[in-house]
Amino acid sequence: MSTLILPAVISGLMMGAVYALVALGLTLIYGVLHIINFAHGSLLMLALYAVYFLNTYLGIDPYLAIPIVLPVFFALGYALQRGLIGPMSSGSEQNVLLITLAVSIIIENLALYFWTSNTRNIDIPYVYDTVELFGAFIPFGRVIAFFGALAVVPLLWLFMAKTRTGSAIRAVAIEKRGAELVGIDVNHTYAICFGIGTACVALAACLLLPTFYVTPQVGYTFVLVAFTTVVLGGMGSLVGALVAGLLLGVIESLCGLFLGDSLGQIGIFIAFILILLLKPSGIMGKAP
Amino acid sequence: MMKLNSTGQVVLILVAVAYLLGVYFISSPVWMGFTINALIVAVLALSWNVTGGFGGLSSFGHAVLYGTGAYTSAILQVTYGVNAWVALVAGIAMAAAVGGFIGALAFRYGVKGSYFALVTLAFAEVFRICAASFDFAGGGSGLQLKLAPGISNIQFADRTVLYTFLLAIVVLVMLLTAWIKYSRFGAYLVAVRENEDAARALGIDTYRIKVLAMAVSGAFGGLAGVLYLQLWLFIDSSIAYGSSVSIEALIGPIIGGAGTVWGPVLGTLGLHLIGEGAKTLLSNAPGLNFVLYAVVLICALRFMPNGLVGLAGRIGPFAKKESKDA
Amino acid sequence: MLEVENLSKSFGGLKAVSNATLQVPEGSIVGLLGPNGAGKTTCFTMIAGFTKPDSGSVRLRGKDITGLAPHHICNLGMIRTFQIVQPFAGLTVEENIAVGAYLHHHERKEAMAVARDVGKRLGMGTLLDRPASALTIAGRKRLELARALATGAKLLLLDEVMAGLIPTEINEIVGIIRQIRDEGHTFLMIEHVMQAVMSLAETAYVLNQGVMIAHGTPRDLVRDPAVVEAYLGHGAAQRLQEDDHA
16 A cells, blocks of 8 residues: 555645645635635636637647637636726625626536536647656656646746736735725736736646546536645745645545545535635635 | 515515416426426525525535435435435435535534535535446446336326425425524524624624524425436436536526515426527527527526516515605 | 722734723712723723623622623613714614613513613603614614613613714713613713813713823812823823913
């Protein structure tokens, strides 16, 4: 058994990096807009379909699809926040959550209607060439995903620390009114932020699909994993999301090893419940 | 028992009552079947209404209560041969216990707002995965009740009798809701929703009230789950604990008017009418009714913050409300 | 009736309240004064059980209630109000007051009867059927008082019940508080409106930077140099005296 643990940990880390990438988008949106975006998983699902169709009908390699999918999803996220969620969410925190829930219901069920519930995947032979890492044989695609996701954290950090837009985002996150007073367009900044969060998801989709699959329901699992990651890492913390994502990947992988595949994800949900319960009330007490 | 304060509300309720009674006279199995489904969801909506409406504790995982009621009853009947009525009571009790347990855990640690929504959702997922994985719950293939029509098995060969039975249950749960609304418990729940600190200062043990609300909600939700089981004689993990159950639980009350007696029922009936209409118009496409529900939900959140009942309340308010300012 | 001894509370490194001691005799109206940020509200939250003190004790009618939950304390007959008044929206004025009355009257009929009675006593008879959210500030302050009274509590901790009111409204509420006191209630009140404190309170305590700096009749307190300095800044007392002599 012990010879299986290390490979399980390694493969868990590979998956965990993707969880972290998805969670990065979510934590960024939470940290700045202070809203829980329930539609995050559905946007991931949508991005996975985008990558799938680009590959299946136009023969575009999923990694080369990044420059196409990324800007499109940035724009989609921007529009979603600016056109729907922002104007609608003047009310309570619960309303925002319900609106993003409604958005996710719409996206998921439209996907079900147009693309049926069939599981789809793409056939990119080279991603299944295995790489040996500490005794574990990891598909090449997972390794790319791992390093791709890791690279985003410093890039995002640099963007936030060094650019004008990044400073504006940080200012709005800390003090909305103050930022407004010094002439920052808050609605625009919110939408930019939502766009970046959605772009994270698009990147995750490009990295994920080669070794994964897509169904209309796939977002639902990811959204819960992403919430867990965000809460575990500390709401709004980029580095926290990365560490938590990796950790959850490992937890899931080990639970799968010991409890069997079908029960593997239960580890994540139990971790989620425990974290939500045991986290100090300072973070919990954000409710209206 | 009911306090109506506008002609709009009276008209709205009369239309609903007329529809529910009209189903007896339109001898259409389609209408009857569709209304039967809506009535079961209405019980679930009334369950969500206790916590989400009166208490402001918005749950995204009410499937955990519904599924627990259905599974408890199904396991007792299928595996242990227990009588359906006994299993019904056990299902309600078990769901109430699970509701109380989740509430006790969550509120002990001060979980609020969106976090409460996520905790309930996570619980529903844990239960769903367990139901799909453990053999005693039928695993991936679900549980099937034996077809044995008869009152003693809560199985009705005659649809009209079944409809009457469900209608009676909805009325009963509405009466219980009205009782809650006009009781000390209901007033305390609203106080907790509006201002928990003020409620505590006024001598309310807010923790106890919230846990109690989860248990009562669990009892209603479990009842809805058992009713579904008795109608279809089959459940599996995604039918019982799936996210669509949780969504249906909250959408009806929000659209109809959360924290009211009629709102959850009106909202659910209205939504199902829209969904059914869309199905007839746009062929029988899966999921399309949910797209419509979500669009209606967004519109409701934007344009009628107090739901249908609140909207109707603004049409022709009775003079009594306009009493003089002092 | 209420004895508070050496109550202390720190938030991080900040000593919000240190060794605060005060007594409220039965049937009296006692003021708790102090400039902004002096720790008055923190004192209230500790006395009423909303936060646990780091040290010290609170006794109500001789019974140690330190660290008890607010609803237990309310059951024992002491209740606090809030500086920022938020009625339970969605309920009528009468139903709001009934939430308080339910504490000792479990039946709706009785609770509503008590609520109506209390409401009328506080001059809210014509407002009972109105939604609470429609009340003016003065109305809300009164409602807060009514809700607290309806619980049957005998000792009321009022947190700035007059802030934001115009003089005629203040006069009305001063009259109401006197009337309630004469019916057998006791008050401890945080107040900024000096005129109100002067006319209502028999004794008052002054809190500054978490420390009780003075105790006496309001008339004595306004002449106390330490109190004047706390409110107006260092050296103020002396300058005032010089002005008087000039």
